[in-house]
Amino acid sequence: MRTILISLMILSTFLPLANAQVADLKGWKVGLATADITPQKPMWLAGYASRTKPSEGAMHPLWAKCLVFEDAQANRSVLLTLDIVGIGADFSQKVRTAISKKAAVPMANILINCSHTHSGPVLDHVLTSIYPLDKDNKAVIASYGTWLADQLIQLSVRAVKDMEPVQLFAKNGVSRVQVNRRANQEKDIDKLKELKGPNDFAVPVFKVQTLSGKLKAIVFGYACHPTVLSGYQWSGDYAGFAQIELEKLYPGTKALFFQGAGGDQNPLPRRTVQLAKQYGKSLAASVERVIEEEMKPLPASFKSAAAGITLPLTTPPTLAELQKIKQDAGSGYIYEWSSNLIDQYKQGKPLLSNYPNYPIHVWDFGGQKLISLGGEITIGYAVKLKEQYGEDIFVMGYTNDVMGYIPTELVLEEGGYEGDTSQRAYGLPSKWAAGIENQILSTINDLINKIQ
Ligand SMILES: [Zn+2]
Known part of the structure; x- marks a missing residue:
């Protein structure tokens, strides 16, 4: 009897613990890893055609940060955020393929978001023809790209090793830093009494908290070009300052920034370090408010669907038209762009008539939807997606x-930089054809229906 009693006591002592362990196993697990990706030698800075020399030191480090999520059914997903202007398709494919193998995660469940800082390094095949690069500059860029790819792959492996049971929360905050740069002229910004939209002021936030209540990571997004700064020092721009500020506010926590539909949104006024800090602190305060308020707890179930669609381009310019453009330009990136296309004509290579494999992903973290798109998506996409799927969704570009750039139909019709001429900066032969907005939105709809 005594033995039975003791056994029962032991059982009852252990039961709640055992239950707690079972409950833990059925929750989320998240692993985190970060790497300083600041170039160790002078390199060309990305984003502006007007720079005339390589970098001169760092204002603060540039970061790559990686989170691996695992739901109750062991479905794994990987989110990488980079203080980088943009990555190309080949780079992305190479890194994601390796991560897929090393971290045991399907390709559809790997997102690499670029903050679009204009004070980060140039990577191969992204806007490269806008910079006046010599052979040596190009060699440094190529070797940095190889090093970066390896860092990102290693990050995912380290993040898997760091996985531990956590609780996951989500909520949108608000920040009014962004200004629609198509609807408000930068030169008038100080005297404008009313700013015109469209905008999406949402600040999507994920909070990752360990079971002991420690804040492990904060993932936050915003739709606005990190173009406050245009100098020669490495920095994450306002998004870098926001991450630094949050990591100061919550010691021991890592903050990951992702860029939203910021294609036509600028931080205005801009061009001083103090403004970059102001916008960073302001955005961090928006995130802090969300973190401190009650957030939506997310059940540990992850669903995803992805597609790579072909986006059509309009008819490219003729050889004669390109020769005229080249002559009129005389130098600069329009000159480079037209020269490259003329070379293609002369070599008998067909010019691109469409862009294959435009990436669209829909992720669902226990009911919290995250829609992710490739390219510099303009704000109209976020506005339309929220009209259709609710204000709570998160949009990533x-x-x-x-x-x-990925213009909406309206921006495409209006033209200008985001609707037309930016295609030249990216080396594309012509603007997008009418109908791409509908193609993108209907694919998102199909993907959402797939995971309902
Ligand atoms: Zn841009």
Whole structure:
């Protein structure tokens, strides 16, 4: 009897613990790893055609940060955020293929988001023809790209090893830093009494908390070009300052920034370090408010669907037209762009008539939807997606391939930089054909229906 009693006591002592362990196993697991990716030698800075020399030191380090999520059924997903202007399709494919193998995660469940900082290093095949690069500059860029790819792959492996049971929360905050740069002229910004949209002021936030209540990671996004700074020092721009500020506010926590539909949104006014800090701190305060308030707990179930669609381009310019453009330009990136296309004509190579494999991903973390798109998506996409799927969804741009601007139908019709001429900066022969917005939105709809 005594033995039975003791056994029962032991059982009852252990039961709650055993239950707790079972409950833990059925929750989320998240692993985190970060790497300083600041170039160790002077390199060309990305984003502006007007720079005339390589970098001169760092304002603060550039980061690559990686989170691996695992739900109750052991479905794994990987999110990488980079203080980089953009990555090309080949780079992305190579890194994601390796991560897929090393971290045992399907390709559809790997997102690499670029913050689009204009004070990060140039990578191969992204806007490269806009910079006046010599052979040596190009060699440094190529070797940095190889090193970076390896760092990202290693990050995913380290993040898997770091996995531990966590709770996951989500909520949108708000920040009004962004200004629609198509609807408001930068030169008038100080005197404008009213700023015109469209905008999406949402600040999507994921909170990752260990079971002991420690804040492990904060993932936050915003739709706005990191173009406050245009100098020669490495920095993550306002997004870098926001991450630094959050990591100061919550010691021991890592903050990961992702770029949203910021294609036509600028931080205005801009061009001083103090403004970059102001916007960073302001965005961090928006995230802090969300973190401190009650957030939506997310059940540990992950679903995803992905597609790579072909986006059509309009008819490219003729050889004669290109020769005229080249002559009129005389130098600069339009000159480079037209020269490259003329070379293609002369070699008998067909010019691109469409862009294959435009990446679209829909992720669902226990009911929290995250829609991710490639390229510099303009804000109209976020506005339309929220009209259709609710204000709570998270929208991510600049992910897995940054091949150009992705205008809405309206922006495409209006033209201007985001609707037309930016295609030249990206080396594409012509603007997108009418109908791409509908193609993208209907694919998103199909993907959402797939995982309902
Ligand atoms: Zn841009």
